[in-house]
Amino acid sequence: MNIAAAKAALSHLELDENPVSVRAKSRDFFWYSPVLKARLDHITADFVVAPRNEAEVIEVLRACYAHDVPVTTRGAGTGNYGQAMPLVGGCILHMKNMAAVVGVHPGRVIVQPGCLLKDLDAACKAHSGQEIRMFSSTWATATIGGFIAGGSGGVGSCTWGALRDLGNIIRLRVVTMEAEPRVLEFTGEELHRVSHAYGTNGIITEIEMPLAPAYDWVELFVTTQTFREAAQFAADLGNEPGILKKLITVFEAPIAQDYFQRVAPYMQPGQHLLALMIAPHAMDGFLTFTARRPDARIIWRTDWPDWQREPGPVFEYGWNHTTLRALKVDAQITYLQVRYAAPDHLARVEAVRAAFPPGEVMQHLEVMQEGGQTMFAGLSLVRFTTEARLDEIVKIHEELGCMIFNPHRYTLEEGGRQTVDDRQLAFKREADPKGLLNPGKMIAWDDPDFDFAGVYAYARMQVAG
Amino acid sequence: MNIAAAKAALSHLELDENPVSVRAKSRDFFWYSPVLKARLDHITADFVVAPRNEAEVIEVLRACYAHDVPVTTRGAGTGNYGQAMPLVGGCILHMKNMAAVVGVHPGRVIVQPGCLLKDLDAACKAHSGQEIRMFSSTWATATIGGFIAGGSGGVGSCTWGALRDLGNIIRLRVVTMEAEPRVLEFTGEELHRVSHAYGTNGIITEIEMPLAPAYDWVELFVTTQTFREAAQFAADLGNEPGILKKLITVFEAPIAQDYFQRVAPYMQPGQHLLALMIAPHAMDGFLTFTARRPDARIIWRTDWPDWQREPGPVFEYGWNHTTLRALKVDAQITYLQVRYAAPDHLARVEAVRAAFPPGEVMQHLEVMQEGGQTMFAGLSLVRFTTEARLDEIVKIHEELGCMIFNPHRYTLEEGGRQTVDDRQLAFKREADPKGLLNPGKMIAWDDPDFDFAGVYAYARMQVAG
Ligand SMILES: Cc1cc2nc3c(=O)[nH]c(=O)nc-3n(C[C@H](O)[C@H](O)[C@H](O)COP(=O)(O)OP(=O)(O)OC[C@H]3O[C@@H](n4cnc5c(N)ncnc54)[C@H](O)[C@@H]3O)c2cc1C
Numbered sequence A, B: 001m002n003i004a005a006a007k008a009a010l011s012h013l014e015l016d017e018n019p020v021s022v023r024a025k026s027r028d029f030f031w032y033s034p035v036l037k038a039r040l041d042h043i044t045a046d047f048v049v050a051p052r053n054e055a056e057v058i059e060v061l062r063a064c065y066a067h068d069v070p071v072t073t074r075g076a077g078t079g080n081y082g083q084a085m086p087l088v089g090g091c092i093l094h095m096k097n098m099a100a101v102v103g104v105h106p107g108r109v110i111v112q113p114g115c116l117l118k119d120l121d122a123a124c125k126a127h128s129g130q131e132i133r134m135f136s137s138t139w140a141t142a143t144i145g146g147f148i149a150g151g152s153g154g155v156g157s158c159t160w161g162a163l164r165d166l167g168n169i170i171r172l173r174v175v176t177m178e179a180e181p182r183v184l185e186f187t188g189e190e191l192h193r194v195s196h197a198y199g200t201n202g203i204i205t206e207i208e209m210p211l212a213p214a215y216d217w218v219e220l221f222v223t224t225q226t227f228r229e230a231a232q233f234a235a236d237l238g239n240e241p242g243i244l245k246k247l248i249t250v251f252e253a254p255i256a257q258d259y260f261q262r263v264a265p266y267m268q269p270g271q272h273l274l275a276l277m278i279a280p281h282a283m284d285g286f287l288t289f290t291a292r293r294p295d296a297r298i299i300w301r302t303d304w305p306d307w308q309r310e311p312g313p314v315f316e317y318g319w320n321h322t323t324l325r326a327l328k329v330d331a332q333i334t335y336l337q338v339r340y341a342a343p344d345h346l347a348r349v350e351a352v353r354a355a356f357p358p359g360e361v362m363q364h365l366e367v368m369q370e371g372g373q374t375m376f377a378g379l380s381l382v383r384f385t386t387e388a389r390l391d392e393i394v395k396i397h398e399e400l401g402c403m404i405f406n407p408h409r410y411t412l413e414e415g416g417r418q419t420v421d422d423r424q425l426a427f428k429r430e431a432d433p434k435g436l437l438n439p440g441k442m443i444a445w446d447d448p449d450f451d452f453a454g455v456y457a458y459a460r461m462q463v464a465g
């Protein structure tokens, strides 16, 4: 690893070598996890480079390849698993200068990876009343490239499914890390080589995404007396094909009472909360649906605001923002990502609720489309005590038939389905022969025999000091 | 019934008394059914009136009420069950002069009932790139009022569900048939008083419908070697949330070979056919989906036409157009409407296929959204022999757990779930106290004790002769 030589070769580009800001740009939201916080807090890169275009990306990759310098790509650094953290130092490839919306067309947009989700939506809306189908709840701060390389789905997934579903990404343009970097265009089956691969096997330089019509979504909070009714409301609403929606979130009590300061005054103790986004022209259908449930009460709607202090976008209560809000109030809170598969998702959630003492695991559910059915993605809040107990909590979920995507791990495999993605691995062999892209994140590359019994520890990780 | 007095009172309106054209305007596509053909062929009204606005509708209803003249509303007369046929004569209320698109807004349109579906779509597309969520395959000829009062769903239902689903109709404005007709506005639960009520309890004078974005849908024909693969293809495609589609239809062999002249030359004997409409920006995802099925072969796509004689819109092969095409070739063909409920829809179809001798019942399936799952609506082609055998075929379906909506009956109940719709009946008591609106179509009104064992025969029906 010859940092000095790489820097010299790239000195005509936008470089940042200030240790304080380099360290800031080497961190993401890994600290959500007490497990990762203990392991990754010391990590920092050697320098940051922000290419202005694809030609400069190629230059960076060529130079770093020549000098054996690892490259970790950064969008906005809102990932939760240390995804964007340079475990062995080296170069941070910062995408902020590649943020142009290249073209908006009926049903699709072409965009550079560094574009913020909110800027992308603004451009599509201004151009032709369109918006992206789904976005991470970090819409205001995250990039489209980081969402595709690091995210999975979010606001919109109750209608459109996950990013991995066929049709939710149209095309990715990718630069490889070789002596002479190649530029490749991926569609169809090839997309999954690099989507959700944490930038371990190529740098995304252009993205083509499908669009949906942009509506002035009505955002709502709804309370129920029982958790069962909240979960049933969510599942049933997800099953209404004629009611167009963008968000259906369930918060078990006392999440809202304890962590949502602006919402809490409007709730009774013990009440459960739903956060919803409904198309304006679906509001009549939605109100009819709601009136059938005497237990459900609308306490907030953006088209009829009557709170002294407005709560802000309701989606910034859902997805991983729930955890963020809880953490701000109670540093002991962490979370788990749970898959409650259809058609038994309601029963599975109840089984999990029954398995823990009050207050240890609090249900936060997101309705998603999966394989033609609605199901729940759980982002449960967990009151952290020890790593051993956290592992036990994971195990209890698994024993109850619920898959866990463990957010307390920094590798693709442990945060995913605990198995190697052969397409990603095969493409890494082609595109990153020296293994310099975001090292330590793909176990299959570094330690093919790892058995997933314990926590993976990347041997070459920077030593704290 | 004082026809002369009613005509005199309405003489300043657009009246048609020519017996030939009055008879033509008294008929719909009832002749699809050999059963109805035998019973309704002689039916004719006494005169036709075509109001130019709601005030004239009110005049017609007031005058006909005063003179005890029955009123049967007519859109375009493309209904299949004699829905629009005046069983005791009287007045045909023809909506052709009330066809204005009143206003197009983001996600919704306000329109008069006599507007043709194709004209409505053209106006919404021209205004702001929108279109109605779903349409009857009679898009080119049918009215929006007739679709709502007589139809159930169609092209678009694979994504949006049926017209009866919450959110698929926003508002209906309705005129009652009383001494002094009232004008009512219905939303929410009230919509179902008059939607799919055959105009038996009120005249719809204005409609508010949700809209979807209008895309240049790619239309395709796909062949498979086995029926199982065709049905599975349809079900699986219906379950892909990221692939936006408007039509997924399956035709068992030899439907296409025997009845689709322009398609047949491109098919092998024994091959099965799918008709599809896919959003252009979903084509990449769709082609990826299709490439996973080596048995499936695209033989036609509108974005890549290569047939000597183009087949025309693929949706004019699906829904009830399948029956029409078959009938044109073989007058012995009729059909049944079957509900193959999820999640066992594939198995149910196979069970039904096994229950009949080859050629008697040919599977034609339409993918629909229902309660958050995709299922099949069957519009099976049936080779008609006798009424007794047709009834037996219905019974065999029912014994296999498949609900039949019998298209060989002219009443709401027999064509539906064989039970009284209490909301429709209750509203008829209010809105049509003399029972003058489309008489004979609501058994609950005329013969509340009817037990659905035999075929209902309306006692007051015009006598043939
Ligand atoms: C409060 C909060 C809420 C969240 N909600 C959601 C949610 O709803 N849904 C969801 O999916 N995630 C969510 N996340 C996780 C994360 O915010 C999203 O994945 C986000 O879209 C990441 O974007 P980013 O620009 O911050 O990416 P970064 O964190 O900068 O990068 C993410 C990963 O992608 C790689 N990468 C970035 N750009 C490129 C590129 N151009 N080429 C190759 N690799 C690249 C990085 O190396 C890294 O591995 C949330 C996180 C937080 C903190």
Ligand SMILES: Cc1cc2nc3c(=O)[nH]c(=O)nc-3n(C[C@H](O)[C@H](O)[C@H](O)COP(=O)(O)OP(=O)(O)OC[C@H]3O[C@@H](n4cnc5c(N)ncnc54)[C@H](O)[C@@H]3O)c2cc1C
Pocket (backbone or CB within 6 Å): B028, B029, B072, B073, B074, B075, B076, B077, B078, B079, B080, B083, B084, B095, B113, B114, B135, B136, B137, B138, B141, B142, B143, B144, B145, B146, B147, B148, B149, B150, B151, B152, B153, B154, B155, B197, B198, B199, B200, B202, B203, B204, B205, B319, B320, B321, B324, B438
């Ligand atoms: C080839 C073919 C294909 C078809 N495909 C489909 C399909 O895909 N989906 C489907 O649902 N149907 C289908 N149908 C049935 C029918 O075409 C549709 O229901 C169509 O939309 C009816 O529209 P119309 O204007 O012809 O109505 P009409 O036949 O004139 O009327 C239908 C019913 O509505 C009543 N009505 C009409 N206007 C009003 C009003 N303003 N107020 C109150 N009552 C009124 C009439 O009295 C009658 O009872 C098909 C029929 C044919 C022949």
